[in-house]
Amino acid sequence: MSKVFIFSKSRSKTGKIRYLERAFIERGHEILWLKTPRVLRRKGKNADAYMLDQIESFNPDIVFINSQDIPFSVLKQISGGPIKTVMFFEDPWVTSILPDVFERGKLVDIFLVTAEGVLEEYRKAGVKNPVYIINACDRYVHRRRHPILPIWKSDVAFIGAARENESRVDLIQRLDEICNVRVYGKNWELINKKATLKNIYPRSYSLVCGGTKIVLGADNTSSLYGYWSSRLPFTLGCGGFLLTNYVPGMEKFYTNREHLVWYKSEDECIDLVKEFLAKPKERERIADQGYRYVHEHNTFHHFVDRVLALCDQNRP
DSSP, X not given: OOEEEEEEOOOTTTXXXXXXXXHHHHTXXXXXXXXXXXXXXXXXXXXXXXXXXXHHHHOOSEEEEETTOXXXXXXXXXXXXXXXXXXXXXXXXXXXXXXHHHHHHTTSSEEEESOGGGHHHHHHTTOSOEEEOOOOBOTTTSOOOOOOSGGGOEXXXXXXXXXXXXXXXXXXXXXXXXXXXXXXXXXXXXXTOOOSBSOOOHHHXXXXXXXXXXXXXXXXXXXXXXXXXXXXXXXXXXTOOXXXXXXXXXXXXXXXXXXXXXXXXXXXXXXXXXXXXXXXXXXXXXXHHHHHHHHHHOBHXXXXXXXXXXXXXXXX
């Protein structure tokens, strides 16, 4: 059994840290979760001393840091010691914050990143042990639901915000011309489209997946090798039929037209929407196989197992 100290913000919207916490506990490990912003707000200039005291009192084997949710000064004091430090950075395409990420990454023992294509960039920046890991679903929250209310029913559903000059906004507009499309997220007034809901929480996510015929995947970038958003495992975990943008390296983990369906251009996406709206049995078959696959191979319990295995491999 390991003792794991988690640094993170509260993740009430996506629940990822709660999923990880539960997975660690159900695997037999002891957890202490410190919500960094709350400590900084309440303790002020004494926050560092408080955090270090909490670490010393808990005496963890592993400190798990979500994103950058640890003060640099605290990380610097525990780095290089007997405690194994693990940092998980989900959005490697957000280049504007990379300098701060690099500085923390240089100090941790294991730096987990969700894009295989950036590993060399991190190594060149001085991050000593960047490791590629894919996102996961939760075995309890992400499950099939069968909604009744019409707000969950559509031909195509997209879950995510609209941003100016993004190709997915154009894609939604094109799909609107051929079928019933619902969007769930913020800023869709930019194209004069009303979002069914502006905020989607875990239960709502599964209701969308259960009610729509096609869940559309359209990530911010599709050129970063091995990177896709958590929309992929969440959708499969909820039993949704996912039509998503192809990312190089995706075939290492998922099989096209078996676990999901991918497209390589807007025109192909349009054609595939038309094809699969007319094939309900095929949608059901693929969604079922995707659901079984992620729950058997890629839940947060599997994620935790991979993290602990990495820690064992990297012990002095």
